[in-house]
Amino acid sequence: MTDHKLRVRRAAVLGSGVMGAQIAAHLTAAGIPVDLYDLPSDDKQRSKIAAGGIQNLLKLKPAPLASKELAEFITPRNFEDDLDQLQQCDFIIEAIVERMDIKKSLYEKIGPHIHADAFFVTNTSGLSITELAGVVPAALKDRFCGVHFFNPPRYMHLVELIPHAGTNAETLDLLEDFLTRNLGKGVVRARDTANFIANRVGVFTMWSTMHHAQRLGLGFDTVDALTGPAIGRPKSATFRLADVVGLDTMANVIKTMDSKLADDPWHGYYQAPSWLSQLIEAGALGQKAGAGVFRKEGREIKVFDPESGGYRSTDYSLPDSIQAILQIRNPAEKLAELAKCETPEAEFLWAIHRDLFHYCAYHLAEIADSAREIDLAMRWGYGWKLGPFEQWQGAGWKAVAELIQADIESGKTGVDAPLPAWVGQIEAAHGADGSYAADQSSYSPRPDLEVYQRQYQPVRLLGEKQDHGTTVLETDGIRLWTMSDDVLIASLKTKMGVIDDSAVEGLNAAVDKAESEFDGLVLWQPAGPFSAGANLKAAAEAIQRGDLDSVRNLVAGFQAVNLRLRYSAVPTVAAVRGLALGGGLELAMHAARRVAHLESYMGLVEAGVGLLPAGGGLATLAMQIQADTAAGDSYPLLEKRYKQVAMGQVSGSAMEAREMGYLRPEDTIVLHEHELLHAAHGEVRAMVAAGYRPAMAGARIKAAGDVGIATLKMLLVNMLEGHFISEHDFEIGSRIATVICGGEIDRGTPVTEEWIHGLEREHFLELCTMPKTQERIAHMLKTGKPLRN
Template sequence: PCLTSDAGVLDNLERFLVTTLGKGVVRAKDTPNFVANRIGVFSMLATIANAEKYGIRFDVVDDLTGPRLGRPKSATFRTADVVGLDTFAHVVKTMQDTLPNDPWHGLFKTPAWLAALIEKGALGQKTKCGIYKKEGKQTLVLDPAKGEYVNAGEKGDDAVKAILKETNPAVKFKKLRDSQHPQAQFLWACFRDVFHYIAYHLADVADNARDLDLAIRWGFGWSVGPFETWQAAGWQQVAGWMQEDIAAGHSLSQAALPAWALEADRAGVHFAHGSYNAAQGTLAGRSTLDVYQRQLAPARVLGEDAPQLGETVFETEGGVRAFTSGDGVLVVSFTSKAHAIGPAVIEGLNKAIDLAEAQYKALVIWQTEEPFSVGADLQSMMPAFMTGNWAAIDDTVRQFQNTSMRLRYSLVPVVAASQGYAFGGGCEFLMHCDKVVAALETYIGLVEVGVGLLPGGGGCKEFALRAAQESRGDVLAALKDYFMAIATAKVGTSALEGQAIGYLKKTDTVVFNVHELLYVAKQEALAMAEAGYRPPLKAKGFPVAGRSGAASIKGQLVNMLEGNFITKHDFTIASLIADVMTGGDLEAGTLVDEQWLLDLERKAFMSLLKNPLSQARIANMLTTGKPLRN
């Protein structure tokens, strides 16, 4: 805001930005580059300076400063390429021109090698050449000392990567600082210089430490803000090390740490009831603007009070937690790893449906964090798989299907709130709910082909049913796109694309702010309940494309096989999918019910599970996390 900005206009703008655009809002002080760019670009400049000081290659820097630190894959130098080197240099020049009294002013300049790249038009990703460039399949990276490109792909040293895997932040930072390895010293220096900068400038650039951390998390994609990182590592320990480095001339500036940062009893800047405001020496609470009442689970910072959402009704080990806030809605969340769906989740979800039907107005399926679900828990099937206990696996698949059908025909409305990945069985659960409230960034698809299987929890059945309902007499024409979505494991890379493919219905709701998911899902569920919800009538007697429809699809698959677009096993899987979705060995137009297709689906799923080629795909996915083409 400017000094004369109207408070009401600002509040309305914030409401619009939060709900309609789905953004996180920080009200910045009017200083150059505001909050995120001021700190984020400083961090990049400090990283560049320390990389030169310790002689770390650019590709090694990117290997060490990306996901290993909870930051984007683009890390440091790739981020500059993505942003555009000219744009990055422009932001740096703003700091150079407008911050003459900043103790780090000497750092605010474009390195000679960067200026040379810009001079010859190598501006990064938009010109296909920058700090990195590709020649054929080979990726090259600039060596600034030589002034030429060298083969990229070098990684950080294993000993340093082992330190970064340390789960205790205090231990991790002590190991980094104590290590004599140049890469470890480089990492400590990068952290130290950013901590130094944010402490020195907090009073100038942001209203409080929470705003600064959230700005960096939202604006630069860090999973943890810099103040959170410092606090987690032990405020006093890190502050002491910084003092030593400043005194020894190791840091990028000799500016003294502010007095508040060195208070003897200081444990951090984020506390249960607020975050530190350095200008006033007080704790600042959360915004009381009404739009934030829609965020039942807002983004929180380390150390902030995070009250338990609702009162727990029941919880099962490795399965689900069900809770309520006294509004008549039972909310159920999966507690398994990546919210994978195994026997414990299926059992817990059925228990939640029973309870909702008996005592509540509605049921909402919502996860406390993304993903919604990565799908069926194949690992849980391994004991039965190894002993050849096919009957047990068949029973698990049957229970999975029955759970999908219970979601569809429950006596109370069932609304799912999805975010992140919703793959395989997770997607099938969404397809069977009365309504889905999907965050815009929902990545959804029936991806079972990647592990040599087909959707076994009702996905094939559901698409066949939808095709029949949409067909206007030509079931096969309506079915073909749905078939291709499953056969090619097509993923919708947003909720809107998920609607276009058909995983989500056109009537499903898409919300732009992920923190509003639970609120909107509850409102949708209550609206249905208050409107006198009745479960849909069971679909009895809908037409299928039959054996002639399957033959038409397989004819196209033969062409794909002969053209080497698919493997023989791909052909086997896709042919089985075609058989299931067209209703099996029946005449075109034959009327079937949902159970008929579910039985076909389960039988085909089991046949693939017993196939050695599918078993190889499953094993490869479980061991490497990547699909196998065989």
Template sequence: MTRFNVKKVAVLGAGVMGAQIAAHLINVKVPVILFDLAAKEGPKNAIALKAIANLKKLKPSPIGVASDADLIQPANYEEHLELLGECDLVIEAIAERMDWKQDLYHKIAPHVPAHTLLASNTSGLSITRLSEALPEQLRHRFCGIHFFNPPRYMPLVELIATPATEPRVLDQLEAFVTSGLGKGVVRAKDTPNFIANRIGIAGILSTMKEAEKYGLSFDVVDDLTGKKLGRASSGTFRTADVVGLDTMAHVIKTMQDNLGPETDPFYDSFGTPPVLAKLIELGHLGQKTKAGFYKKAGRDILRFELESEDYVPAGAKADEVYGRMLKKPAAERLKLLRNAQGAEGQFLWAILRNGFHYAALHLADIAETARDVDQAMRWGFGMKQGPFELWQEAGWLEVAKMVQEDIDAGRALTRAPLPEWVFKGPVADAGGVHTAQGSWSPSAGKFIARRAMPVYERQYFPEKLLGEDQLPDWRSGGTTISDGEGLRLWTLDAGDCEKSEQVLIASIKSKMHAIGPAVIEELGEAIELAEREYAAMVIWSGDAPFSVGADLQAAMPAFIAAGVDAIDGLSQELQNTMLRIRYAQVPVVAAVHGMALGGGCELAIYCARRVAHMESYMGLVEIGVGLVPGAGGLTWIARRAAENAQASTGKDLLPFLTEGFTAAATAKVGTSALECRQIGYLLDSDIVVPHKEELLYVAVNEARAMATGGWRAPLRRSFPVAGRSGSATIRGQLTNMRAGGFISDHDQHIATLIAEIVCGGDVDAGTLVNEEYLMALERKAFCALIQHPKTQERILGMLSTGKPVRN
């Protein structure tokens, strides 16, 4: 299959979804044109321009660096349709109206080039009916592409073919969306609301119905249906607020208009809930209008009450007994809930039962396999497990019998029985729908393996579902070289490749990949091994985070037992390890995903190169626990400032220190890999990878390419510092901040120490120093602070609550 090279994309429609899809395309460096109607007054591009400007204000941000929104090219249908000729992909994302979309297709069709793919972003309209408005020569290149909101963060994209869509079009688009945009692709059948919204909205309606039946408030339901149930932390009603109540109502209406009792036995449960109808009538559409099922009043969270049509205090929690039940193994958990006497337990069993029932009844209609349903619910609705996974884990036939008993007794939402394949045949024999052979397809009557496409060869360890034992696990995959307390050292199976051409992989094993004494010691040993026997080394620890930094819990007993000398020794050992990595005689590449904080950030920046997933959050955050970075982070800031100054025409070092000092003194964390690059934690030479499952593939290949290209470690050299005059300038600014009440006395004290270190201490401006000199200053400040009562208060607060203490 030839590569589908997307050089430019057009997005039609500058509404919420269209603008955010355009923003994500910019995130991954794809040039994009954002179209909308021509404005009746002022500049013709005013609608698109306004949408672009609004992208900079949204939270969470749809774009990695806010100013990059200006890279989106605005356009309008009246003047710029010829620009479609430059595009390889056109994504239509206007309002969910069949007639409006089809009218637009008539308008654009003459301008879409012969090679270009056309896709409609719709949450549930029939793709086949939409295609009827297209000329014959376009129909084979048309399909549905359903992004979930917000497009930057939600992994799921559903692709939907029409009978005329060429298979290569789906393959090309799936490869681009997966590798280019970093998404998880599920192919859905062309049925109302496709897979995720069909299952998800039915589940939300079921939850609302059962909550009303059992008399539970929104906040209690959200407490029960969030993390405790293995779902998105926002629960049910907060999720609806985020999605938008008007959007949710539209998806419900699609089900109401396109289904009936003959096509969906649950149809009688699809009525718009009275509370949802009332909120929409009042204009309370959720987060975008700052009021929905919930609203914020100052620091208080209020919930809507239908009886009074007003907001009342929220924050009620479920009975703790159900939280304990939900921690039990799946089989025990479901039995306990089914037999519960309290309303909350009966409610939980009811919504789980309804979910199993609905998914089983409609699997054959909406999806090729059960895998598509479970992946769609994981990626689109933030579930830890899809409905079939939980069912299978709890005991397939046992759960099926419980569900069928409730159906027969009239306790379910419909009396339609579970399909015959649930109880008889391959699924019953296998104990579930997911097996090593594949996932169950009722329409094919067999288990079907995952699609074998070149793009998935880049995912060495894909996210797997329960029962997919044939897929490798990164914790045990490849060839283990050593498995210590702190690190697992291993290589990917390299076939005939000589060991000297292989890349050694170091995976941190500690909780949250914190850096403790064992990790420090074994990292040093790993470098020695890599230099002796391998071509390069990659630090990659599988699941996020990359590393939350130094293991304070491990360090405190040493401090209590042996005093500050123990801390000084640990800090020096960690600093030496960082220098060992920087000056290693093989390239060391950090594969960063999720948080890289404190010592984790320092570990990444001391590597020869970083390959970072788009959603990487890096920062030197030690001031939050009352400390200064003590593993070379401030030394790195000073050295980079000197290098940047040398490459410019400026003589004064201070301007080049400002960004790094401010980031460390304010514990600033980059909120994307792109922002981390802007701050300086990632360099222009580092690589940003859209798909987290491709991170290891890219990192290993980058490390190998560096080695093959004759990479050499940098030479050790001295560099100039800003000196006492530089730190005096910064201290003056800190005094003003303290006087204005922006920072506390302890914050000012720590920031002053940071300033003195990055400026080189009590020396003249321009004095040449080396890394060991600055690291000694770091250790001195670190050891002084760890004995400070206010710092100890911050550390203990963080260890006990996980939240920073401001003192």
């Protein structure tokens, strides 16, 4: 293990296709300028192809760029005129077409232009790293390996790190540290085998699923109902995932596995079914072609029926017996029931789990250092809640092994591969000593790189120990705890971190405890989003009862505790990831500092349910507008911030949240979510070391007043007349304008935060009584979508 760090001042990405350009985009989010290379063009603009790749980044969804402004830090280059520029790059990643001959030709061409200390890697998804290393210049061989990003690179956590025999051990440590620390990725070291780990297991799972679906005559829609969230996998399940990947791509992958894995006992699974060829020949390649296994006709999604050769209506209903089994919480009982149930759906579910466990156990020694790598690869690369060995272990290691062995002996598995002997020699795949390494016949501990010591609460596999810290105080709404140091951590216990009376009570207790016994307070959620906002369901029930006093008290209590956070005698830091919406964002805005994961989506979205922000969010924006425009005209910024709130805009990243004013310039953005707690502790300690004093309460805000309200209302009038908003949108927007401008008072009148808080409460409660607002709340609770009435 090395104490050095890989310092990348500039990077190069070779290949400006969708994957290469998106890798470049993610590098810029880490503050690294990138040269993006592709073939030269015959036009005067010689790097036109690479330039087109950069422009395409601005159109793709989900957005590859954390901020559109980052596109300026990607420079288009070409392989003829700009090779000398490679000498300026410390990290060079190749992401061109997946053809061995073309890659080798490029390596020979660029080799002389790469500086002696640069790291040269390939993003290949399955070609042999060893064979590619054969044409890498001798001086670079020890720093060459595979670095396989998953698509889309910004959002997919997994990166596979694949060495060849000549890759230096220090190179792997430096790259793992860089990918984790700087790019925020989850790194899994894989062996140089076909398709590496995640795609090897993932593709096998898909083809095993297709095999058993065809064998048992199950429709594609039924299979997707069975293989999505019902068994801890994403909504894309199996056939919807195939459509997203592309059916032509799936066909190419299966050809590769067919040719490369001729000795695999499951080789018979690697044959494209006739329906796949039929769809490809018809041009129905999946999502990119507008049709694949599924096709949208009007508002209805239809599914391909291999028997008729046409599309039929989908049916995701399942037999009651299967529904009952899927609802069994105990994994051991669930798998046992599936193994003995005789319905086609149950036989199917047992068969795909049995094959998965059998396959992973049989190939563990070949493809991975330990069971840890396989489980993390499937969690991070395919979005599974648990990896295959975790699922097996959770269902009872020995009991499931006996069921699999029985099926092997009776010929039900259809393959002659035995369960490896080690399966019967251990009690679990993961434990206190690490994860089982089949080729070592021992347990392998977690990697001990320095970067992992920064992750106070990393993801742990089933069976591993997790340090949950020391509880200081716990109530119905909050847990106050520490990592055995001088910083208090507050974690809301409400679902989705929603704000209700118990949360407000808990936050008050957190401030009390922090001020009396600790150096600082961190707001952090160990799982799920930071906060999805106020408890809308409880508010709706109170409104229906006519109990506006409870709503008024909650709003006033939330405003008060937010002020306590802002003016606390000790530094308060909000560690944000995922959703920070409505009241959740207001909570974060009132902390002294914020530390946000790049994938943080922030917005004051109350207008979508017919309300306005009433936890001090509008008062905070008014204060910020004054601070940010002290020497100039405040109206342009006022209009911008007003539109954000009135339209319920949500940031697409933490960087966009900073542009929207929800994060301040002094706030920190981190790329690895497991480093949030470490970074938040660092902020507290830095503020304490600098002699922290809170801002003084009672500062005056020069209200935009009646002039500001009238000007903002003109925007609404134009939108109403253009039929872009409804009458109720106008009502809500007018009230938001009134509050953020400080009310119908003379422009420039000094007001306090409390004054604007009073306006927030008044207009919030008045909106609560309006039927159209109540309709919006009911619709949101029922459908999860806003109603524009």
